[in-house]
Amino acid sequence: MSQPKPMSHMDDNDIPSTPGKFKSSYIHRLRYNFSLTKVTVWALVFFGLIFLSVFFRSPSSSKSDDPTRRALGTNNWGGPTWEKRVRTSARVRSGKGGMSVLVTGAAGFVGTHVSAALKRRGDGVVGIDNFNDYYDPTLKRSRQALLERSGVFIVEGDINDMTLLKKLFELVTFTHVLHLAAQAGVRYAMENPLSYVHSNLAGFVSLLEVCKSVNPQPAIVWASSSSVYGLNTKVPFSEKDRTDQPASLYAATKKAGEEIAHTYNHIYGLSLTGLRFFTVYGPWGRPDMAYFFFTKAILKGKAISIFEGPNHGTVARDFTYIDDIVKGCLGSLDTAEKSTGSGGKKKGPAQLRVFNLGNTSPVPVTELVGILEKLLKVKAKKNVMQLPRNGDVPFTHANISYAQREFGYKPTTDLETGLKKFVKWYLNYYSAGKKSSGVNNKSSSVLHLTIYNSHYFSMGNVVLVFQVTSSSGENLSSSPNNAFQGQLFYLGHYEPEVKGGIVGVRYVAPYLVDVFMPVLMHFKV
Numbered sequence: 001m002s003q004p005k006p007m008s009h010m011d012d013n014d015i016p017s018t019p020g021k022f023k024s025s026y027i028h029r030l031r032y033n034f035s036l037t038k039v040t041v042w043a044l045v046f047f048g049l050i051f052l053s054v055f056f057r058s059p060s061s062s063k064s065d066d067p068t069r070r071a072l073g074t075n076n077w078g079g080p081t082w083e084k085r086v087r088t089s090a091r092v093r094s095g096k097g098g099m100s101v102l103v104t105g106a107a108g109f110v111g112t113h114v115s116a117a118l119k120r121r122g123d124g125v126v127g128i129d130n131f132n133d134y135y136d137p138t139l140k141r142s143r144q145a146l147l148e149r150s151g152v153f154i155v156e157g158d159i160n161d162m163t164l165l166k167k168l169f170e171l172v173t174f175t176h177v178l179h180l181a182a183q184a185g186v187r188y189a190m191e192n193p194l195s196y197v198h199s200n201l202a203g204f205v206s207l208l209e210v211c212k213s214v215n216p217q218p219a220i221v222w223a224s225s226s227s228v229y230g231l232n233t234k235v236p237f238s239e240k241d242r243t244d245q246p247a248s249l250y251a252a253t254k255k256a257g258e259e260i261a262h263t264y265n266h267i268y269g270l271s272l273t274g275l276r277f278f279t280v281y282g283p284w285g286r287p288d289m290a291y292f293f294f295t296k297a298i299l300k301g302k303a304i305s306i307f308e309g310p311n312h313g314t315v316a317r318d319f320t321y322i323d324d325i326v327k328g329c330l331g332s333l334d335t336a337e338k339s340t341g342s343g344g345k346k347k348g349p350a351q352l353r354v355f356n357l358g359n360t361s362p363v364p365v366t367e368l369v370g371i372l373e374k375l376l377k378v379k380a381k382k383n384v385m386q387l388p389r390n391g392d393v394p395f396t397h398a399n400i401s402y403a404q405r406e407f408g409y410k411p412t413t414d415l416e417t418g419l420k421k422f423v424k425w426y427l428n429y430y431s432a433g434k435k436s437s438g439v440n441n442k443s444s445s446v447l448h449l450t451i452y453n454s455h456y457f458s459m460g461n462v463v464l465v466f467q468v469t470s471s472s473g474e475n476l477s478s479s480p481n482n483a484f485q486g487q488l489f490y491l492g493h494y495e496p497e498v499k500g501g502i503v504g505v506r507y508v509a510p511y512l513v514d515v516f517m518p519v520l521m522h523f524k525v
Contacts, residue, residue, distance in 0.1 A: 077157060077164060083171055086126055089153035090172040093122035099333065100124035102174045102218070104207065105181030106154045107131060109286050110223070110277070112143040113322050114178060114329045115152050126172060127154035128164075134183065134195075135287045142429075143284055159203040165210040176333055179207060179222035182254075185288050186227065189249035200253035204260060212268040217339035221332045224258055224274040224354065226318070226396050227251035236399040239276075239354050247393050262352060269341030271351040273332050278358030278398045282322030282418055283425035290365065291319075291419065294372055294380070295426055303381040306365055316362040316395045321413035321421075328357035331407030358398025359411045371416050375423045 092098045101118055105111040106127025118125045127147065131137050144154050157164045159181050168174075183199040204222070211218055229237045231245040246252040261272040281291050297304045307315050337351040373380050403409035 077155060078167070085153045086155065086168065086171050089151065090124040090126045090174070092124045098123040099175040100172060101126075101176045101178055101333065102168060102172070103127045103178045103180065104159050105129055105179075105223075106147065106152070107140040107144045108180055109143075109282075109284060110280060110322070110325060110329070111178075111180045112147060112284055113282075113326050114180070115147055116150050117326050117330060118333075119147075119150050119152050124172075125152045126168065126174075127152055128157055128159065128168070129154050129181065130158045131156060134185070134188065139284075139287065146284075160198065160206045162206050162210055165207065169210060169214045173216070174218045176336060177207070177211060177218045177220045177222075178329065178333065179204070179220060182223060184250070184286065186248045186250050188288070193249050196249055196253045200250075201256060201260070204257050208260070208264045208268075208270065211339075212264060212270055212341060213344045215342050217268075217270055217341050219271040219273075219333075219336035219339055219351075220261075221273045221275065221329065221336055222257070222261065224276045225251065225254040226276045226278040226356070226358065226398065227393075228255045228258065228276060229396070230393065235395070236360065236397040237356065238399040239356060239402055258354065265350050265352040267346060268344060269339055269346035269348065269350040271337050271339040272353075273336055273351070274354040275328065275332060276354065276356045276358075276398075277325060278318040278320050278356065278396055280320050280322055280325050282422050285322070285422065290317075291368060291372070291422065292426075294369060295376065295423065298372060298376055298378050298380045301378075301381070303383050304369070305383050305385055306369060308384060308386065314364045314366070314395075316364045316397075317368075318358040318360065318362045318396045318398050319368070319415050319418070320357065320359040320398075320411060321415075321418035324359065324411035324413055325357055327411075328355070328403060328409050331403070331409055335407045353406070355403040355406070355409075356398040356400050357403060357409065358396070358400055359413075359415075360398055360400055361414070362395055362397045363415050368415065368419075371419050372423070375420055 090100045092100055098121070099118075101123055103111055103115045103118075103125060104127075106115050106125075107129035111127065111129070115125050115127055129140065129144075131140050131144075147154060155164070155168065159165065159179075181199065181203060183196045189196055208220075211220060226237065227248060228243040228246065228251055229241060230243065230247045230251055232241055232243070234241055243255055243258075246255055258274055261270075261274055264270045265272050279289075281289060285292050287293060287296075294304050332353075332355060340346060340348040340350040369380055369382070400409055400411070
């Protein structure tokens with residue numbers, strides 16, 4: 001490699017005639033030699049990087065080549081173990097003749113309950129969720145862990161990641177897709193409007209693009225919203241009513257979703273059923289919903305804002321308990337006809353439906369607050385104010401006659417009964433979430449701590465120690481990303497049981513889990 005000549009060997013002509021300056025001939029030679037050095041070094045670096053990338057490439061590195069996927073942050077999937085978990089989760093219980101369902105938004109409120117219900121009756125279920133931070137991701141991780149106990153695997157990924165979606169369809173021939181992933185919330189649209197476009201529009205189209213091309217095409221049931229009725233004043237809301245006056249961006253994206261569904265049904269023969277949910281509530285619910293944050297504020301002694309309509313009018317909602325929504329989702333899936341397309345080409349007319357899923361009994365928000373005060377035994381501090389122009393509407397009221405005719409949909413849970421179940425879950429879940437150095441919280445009916453990779457539940461003054469494993473034998477107690485750690489999964493009840501001579505606890509919860517957990521030891525507190 002050539003280098004500049006040392007100063008001691010310079011020719012006389014190279015010595016500057018003026019202090020601090022060199023003659024141009026020396027400058028040119030110096031620049032030339034230095035440039036050669038620089039080019040040579042960078043060339044060696046460049047070829048070295050090529051060598052490393054070719055000969056030391058990770059088997060999974062090809063997944064990160066797509067800049068779209070890097071932006072979505074969904075590179076952490078793939079491999080034999082991952083594929084086995086997907087196939088195992090999607091497996092239909094033998095002799096049941098059930099369906100295999102891909103559930104998007106599976107770690108969400110409705111997604112968790114429906115996924116567990118499907119699994120309990122023997123259907124194959126694979127979930128997908130991006131675990132975003134619209135609300136506390138810890139709650140979503142807790143739901144994920146709950147589903148893991150019942151044998152449902154949730155793939156962490158974004159529905160805009162078409163590479164991931166295609167991979168899932170390569171591994172599993174899904175008969176149905178339950179599309180619940182969405183950016184929810186009416187008011188948040190004023191803060192982050194693009195998130196609604198990303199999830200509710202682009203995400204929906206990405207899913208439909210993959211579904212239209214697979215063979216056989218799955219039947220699709222997806223979550224629209226009662227918000228599409230917008231400024232409609234005719235009550236109760238019927239599927240035949242106009243929906244061209246959305247009051248929020250969220251509502252507009254859901255209405256656009258219904259039009260997109262019509263398009264893919266018409267062109268590609270996809271069987272599509274939209275579900276307009278009416279104010280869903282219950283255990284494991286969303287913290288951004290009024291009944292949830294009212295409960296939190298009342299317990300903390302903070303004031304709650306209660307809105308009223310024009311001229312002091314009543315604001316009311318058709319509150320629908322989660323178990324009733326689950327029944328509606330299952331009924332929609334069970335009556336969904338097969339798609340008629342193949343490989344992106346329509347072969348004949350396909351089913352296209354939209355259903356209201358509500359309770360048909362609107363309740364004033366003031367009555368909701370009164371029930372919470374009664375259940376919590378705490379008087380709420382109330383600030384009554386005008387309903388802001390942020391997308392909220394004064395009332396919702398579902399006409400469910402269409403769903404009744406098609407699959408016998410009939411809600412059975414009144415608001416007070418449903419809120420009682422929610423409050424019981426809320427108090428147990430959040431009291432158990434408070435970290436403690438020992439077993440010293442006797443106010444909760446069930447205490448759950450995690451020590452030495454085992455689990456502790458207190459029943460009365462007796463603490464039962466046991467280890468939790470998934471259906472595949474994985475020790476969930478020691479899973480590093482496991483939301484069991486320091487959390488309580490209380491939706492049903494615990495029953496002491498002897499099974500094969502082994503003393504244990506059976507944990508039973510409607511739609512969710514029914515697990516026997518052997519007791520390793522017990523002691524009194």
